[in-house]
Amino acid sequence: MENKSYFSGLFSGIKSLCTGLKVTGRELFTKKVTERYPENRKNNTVSERFRGxxxxxxxxxxxxxxxxxxxxxxxxxxxxxxxxxxxxxxxxxxxxxxxxxxxxxxxxxxxxxxxxxxxxxxxxxxxxxxxxxxxxxxxxxxxxxxxxxxAEKPAPARPAVAPKPATTADVTTPVAPAAPESDDKVAKLVAAAKKAADNAAAAKVAAEEAAAKAAAAPEDADLKAAADEAAAKAAKLAIVADNVAKKVAEAQA
Amino acid sequence: MFDFNIVTQWLDTLLMSFLPAWATVLIECVLVALAIITLYAVFAIVMIYMERKVCAWFQCRLGPDRVGPWGLLQVFCDVLKMMTKEIVNFRKTDQLLHRAAPFLVVTASMVTFSCLPWNKGAQIIDFNVGVFFFLAISSIGVVGILLAGWSANNKYSLIGAMRSGAQIISYELSIGMIMLAMICLTGTMSFSEICQQQENLGWNIIRGHVPAVLCFILYLIAGNAECNRGPFDMPEAESELTAGYHTEYSGMDFGYYYLAEYMNLFICAGIAATIFLGGWAAPLIPDWEMWNEIMLYVPGFVWFLMKVFFVLMLLLWERWTFPRLRIDQLLNLEWKYMLPMTMALLVVMAICVSFGFIWN
Structure with a gap:
């Protein structure tokens, strides 16, 4: 607390005391917040967010x-x-x-x-x-x-990420239909590859969004950290997708 | 205005007509004592209920409303609980002083209570140095508090009692100064004359204008401190001293302190109403014949109680707004701010009175 002179301290003190009195004086006449619980249980309302x-x-x-x-x-x-x-x-x-x-x-x-x-x-x-x-x-x-x-999921369950994967998945997707083998293992691998590619694409989209957000608010350290994290995750998933694609190629070969 | 002297004199002559003088005095004393004790108990209950309700309203709550309609029976239940509780005596306490202390506190507050002018002619203790007597007798309570702290053989109690003693004695200086300033204005120390004068000449707070209003505000602050009430309830300080000087009391012994605290608040408000707001005097305005006639129909004790409860609301407002002061801040406030201010006000008031700057 700064040191004030005698009189300025006195007057600022009185001013703040009056502010306090004003607050409580107003409170005296406001509607009271007390709930008369057992009596008002018919029309008692609890916050929507209450975890009951x-x-x-x-x-x-x-x-x-x-x-x-x-x-x-x-x-x-x-x-x-x-x-x-x-x-x-x-x-x-x-x-x-x-x-x-x-x-x-x-x-x-x-x-x-x-x-x-x-x-x-x-x-x-x-x-x-x-x-x-x-x-x-x-x-x-x-x-x-x-x-x-x-409940049966409606058909366009994940349309948000599905159309996008063209960017990263184009490496792997042509491979899948090209494989004529009916081998179970290969089919599974192809499916896995597709999923990995999807994941990578989704992560990339997320990373781009986060980066855009961070760019919009350059002073926000949290957003920047989140963007970096998302970018790292996307890179990781892209590597995973690549690996799986390689495996698929091997299996098909 | 209804004069209570009619009733007392009628009773006196009635008793004197068939009883010897000593028996008359005895019966009258008993009646007066009964009246004091009844009023004391009734107002204590009203005060405790009011405190709870008003403090709840200030905090945006409803207050007690479970026992009886609007919680009216809550205080009676508490009193019953307190009276049926065991009174615990500890081996290493000073038994005699420990038991005597609450009675000292209650006695002091009862005697000051009987100084209040309830109505024209309805005053129990009234003589020419009434204000002085009031200040003197109210200090006896400090003795009770100090004894309570000392005899309990408990360091919390002792610290609480020392704080309370220091606080009450310090703030009594301010109260004394304020009273001096107001006596300067009235020119009399008798409560009945102060009231009569205010009926004839107008309330002191209006007669004394600026210095009297400042005195009134300072009196509200010093009065709260004098009653050991928040923001000056350092002696209790439940978080650090576990209740201060009455830590070791239980049952009705504790109840007496509780009672005395609330009644001291009532007395504080009553004295403020008497000194500043005219006591039982109705608000008369010169040349407003109709108004004055209507106002004079309202009996004096109604005016007095209305004023007392108005001051009580102000005191409660103060008490439930401000945070508790530290003991050093509390003494700082008194010795560095309140006392110089009240001294200056005394001088200002003396100048105003001697040069005739007062409204009559």
């Missing part, structure tokens, strides 16, 4: 978005989520399908790592807070409704 309980939204056809990948289960710090899934054959393709999504409300710490990491946005937190029950067992809930199934 984990839920899996279902649409009107009793369909959810969970594909049973188990990423939420892996991310959960204390084993609150158990994803039980099975492999089923759909149109000759093997596919993972959710059987039961078990959520133990009793051990949830509401960190939201599960909802953040869910690739399909299948789970959310609901602002319901009246969770008290009489036994621990009652807190263990199954989130997918009985008879529900995973």
């Amino acid at each position: 309980v984990l839920a899996m939204p279902h649409n009107e056809n009793n369909e959810h978005k969970c594909v049973g990948c188990g990423i939420c289960e892996m991310n959960c710090p204390n084993g609150t989520i158990k994803v039980e899934s099975e492999m089923v054959e759909v149109d000759g393709k093997k596919k993972k399908q959710l059987v039961r999504y078990i959520y133990d409300h009793g051990s949830c710490i509401y960190c939201m790592l599960c909802t953040r990491s869910c690739p399909h946005g299948a789970i959310t937190f609901q602002p319901e807070f009246e969770s008290a029950v009489f036994s621990r067992e009652a807190l263990v809930k199954q989130l997918n409704k009985p008879g529900s199934k995973c």
Whole structure:
């Protein structure tokens, strides 16, 4: 604190005290924020962002978005989520399908790592807070409704990255159809190569975007770091894609 | 204006007609004592409820509203709790002083309480040096606080008591100076005469204009400090001294301190209302015959209570706005700012009075 002379200190002190009095004096007449909870539970509202309980939204056809990948289960710090899934054959393709999504409300710490990491946005937190029950067992809930199934993804699921890969994938994509072999292994490799190329392309797009952002705000160190990171990731993925392409070429040869 | 003397004199003559003089005096003393104790208890309860509600409003809350309608029974529950709690005595405390200290505090605040002029003719202690007597008797509370800290044999209590003693004695100087300035204006120390004068000549805060208004503001600051209330509640300092001088008290012994604190606040506001705002005097405006007639219909004690609660609101506003001062800042404020200012105000007031710069 700077040293003020006696009188200027006195007057600035009085001024700041009056500011304080003004604030509290205004507060005396504002609407009070207290919630009379049990009485107003009919029309009580809680913030949308409040983390009350984990839920899996279902649409009107009793369909959810969970594909049973188990990423939420892996991310959960204390084993609150158990994803039980099975492999089923759909149109000759093997596919993972959710059987039961078990959520133990009793051990949830509401960190939201599960909802953040869910690739399909299948789970959310609901602002319901009246969770008290009489036994621990009652807190263990199954989130997918009985008879529900995973919603079929609409056809243009990933159009954002698909048209782009021409730049990096042009090296590998012509190879794939050119391979006449019906060897399973080669087909798999080709698929892997395509995926790697896609990934690399996506990363490149992301890196370009980040770089553009960083260029727009040159003083923001965070954005610049993010752009550098994205660029590094793109380069890495490009190398991976190249490697896979080489492998494909070898296998085809 | 309703004169309470009619009631007291009627009672006195009634008792004297069939009782000897000593019995009359005895009965009157008992009645007065009962009145004081009842008023004391009632206003303590009102004060505690008001403090809770008003502090909640200042903090954008609702305050107690669970027990009874609008939480009205909350204070009664707390009093009941406090009265049924065990009074703990520790082996190494000074038993006699430890038990006596709360009574000293309560006695001091009750005697000052009876100095308040409630209505015309309704004043319990009233004589020619009333203001002086008030200042003297209110200092007895400090003795109780110091004794409490010393006898508890506890370093927190002792530190709290020392702080409280230093604080109260320092701020009493300011209060004394302010009182001197106002006595300069009124020319009398008797509370009843001060009130009567204000009914005839106008309230002191208007008569004394600038110096009186400044005195009033300084009195509000010094008064809060005198009552050991925030922002000057260093002696309690619950975070560092675990409650200060009343750490070792429990049950009703602690309750007395609590009671005395709130009643001291009430007394502080009552004295401010008497000295500055005219006590029971109605706000009369010269030449407004209708207005004055209506105002005189309102009994004096209503005026007095309205003024007291107005000052109480100001004190609570102050208390719930400012952050707590450190002990050195607190003494700095008194000795470097308040005391010189009040001394200067005394001189200004004396000049104003002697050269006739006052509105009558």
